[in-house]
Amino acid sequence: MQRKADSQNNHRRVYAASVKTPFANLGLWFQGRALAGIDFIEQDLLVQVDPGAEMTAEIEAMRELINSYCLNPFRRPHFDSELMPAGTEFQQKVWKALQDIPAGRIVTYGELAKELNTSARAVGNACRRNPIPVIIPCHRVVARAGIGGFSGATKGSMLNIKKWLLNHEGVQFS
């Protein structure tokens, strides 16, 4: 995980995830506070476009979606189907189902698997390959006996981000 110091105060930006859209990479940054070496996420996330990336209408749309989510996670975003990243037929099906989960609600991999007539592990695989976390809300899917993973990681600071996103939607996950 890359980090960027903020010399203005005790806050610093903590790199959260690279959102690989079909068009370019968006960097997700959380405004966090360094506490004894631990990144404590407490502020809104900021969206930055890769410095080398060309600013296109699609990238702007992605940025708008994420910024809109930061301001109000309960407002259902208008998701243009052209923004849906490439994936297998199964992955597309799972990602579409994820977008139907309303903010503030969580489901387990098993529950979603039952709905899609597949297995929990298969759902987890599709979630792991979700290239645009936050926009496709894979953070709303948790394991039966735990929080599950986020952005390809099953442990570490990524899970703090998943908890933060859930908390942002009013879900307390211990």
Added chain:
DNA sequence: GTAGTCGTGCTAA
């Protein structure tokens, strides 16, 4: 309760 094991569906190499 919890650790170990296995079945499952899917994907990438």
Added chain:
DNA sequence: TTAGCACGACTAC
């Protein structure tokens, strides 16, 4: 074809 997974159910202790 095979190994690897963001899982879940079952079993033994």
